[in-house]
Amino acid sequence: MITMRNSLSFRVSIVLAIVAGLAYCSWPLGYILNPLVSRRGLASELEALHQPYNWLFIMLDVLAGALTVAVARLLWRQADGLMYRVVLANFALFGLLTAIDALVPMSCEPSLTSCPSLSHQPLLILHGIASIAASICLFLSAVLVWWQKRKQRGTVIMSLLMAGWTLFGVFSLYFFFRPGPGYLAQHYYITLCSVWIMVLPSMLVPRNVESLE
16 A cells, blocks of 8 residues: 555656646547557557657657656656565556657558568567566556455546456457457557556545655
């Protein structure tokens, strides 16, 4: 748990987490700045080399990653218990890997053209590994908090988030077997992750915690 709910660092962490979540959920901008890709491809393609405004989407993901690491660092000093430190470690790893993912953009857009094999795109392999690992770390942070709070009062938000991730799994399985707008499932997933980024600091604080200041 976080033991100093009203401390300055905790309040700052909430603000930074909100900004990080908003920066991470940049896909709606794609429909304005790059509708050709947004209506057909994945969000990562908005950051691809030679795409218009790719620098903006890269910058937003790097900002989201950096702020997430900053939030984890601010909360680390107040975290009481191994489980909460594991949560923050996964949260920080998500931020770091997200920044790495953004700084290694795709060189080809599969929704627009035929791309060469992976053997000719070594950076795409690193991009994919960082993206997948970041998703796993963020999901683990949510699962651990949900597991810890499942018997406590006021866990509606965590239950809804877990239901949201389950629904994403169903969507992903459906689009795996049937062709369809898989990018919509990704947009949903990014939004879900953004919500978790924004609420994580508050979810680490027990409802009955008292200010120690």
